[in-house]
Amino acid sequence: EAGVTQFPSHSVIEKGQTVTLRCDPISGHDNLYWYRRVMGKEIKFLLHFVKESKQDESGMPNNRFLAERTGGTYSTLKVQPAELEDSGVYFCASSYGHFRSQYFGPGTRLLVL
């Protein structure tokens, strides 16, 4: 069974540009989560989808971040415009059912110059 996949694995952009990250959850998982880790800090929650609906977006830092999950399958996280402090590793995770173990993807390493 394929795990959580994320694309791209790395992205280097300039301040002010737009970047879109993609996450494909484990097949059949209805819950999808986005997390990120900035340099030297712990992994922090961004938001949670149940199917195509946003269940919890309390961790989204500001309105430059837009997450979507069309059709309840894959998800995208767009940062527009990117700022220097957005650099970090963005992880996606998925789970089946409520309050179950979350399985993480390999992450997208974002560097904003």
Add this chain to the structure above:
Amino acid sequence: EDQVTQSPEALRLQEGESSSLNCSYTVSGLRGLFWYRQDPGKGPEFLFTLYSAGEEKEKERLKATLTKKESFLHITAPKPEDSATYLCAVQASRDLTQGGSEKLVFGKGTKLTVNP
């Protein structure tokens, strides 16, 4: 606010030298405590979930235990391939309809190095 503190930040062991990693937490009602392993350049790999004080889980050389305030990850006779960063995370039990969340709150991790 939910909080997780892991200690030590880094630990070096000789192959075969058993030890324990600590995860202290404060949460307003614990639904679950999770242990993950993370290798460089990769995402966290799920190891265990513990739900109540007194619970223990084992996998190969790893055993996780849980009390009301902390969890320990015991590593017995470690091998070099056990070298990784071990992450602890908690999930609160607040009802989703009452503004609860399924988010995981992570600690900063313990970087374990096992020398041959």
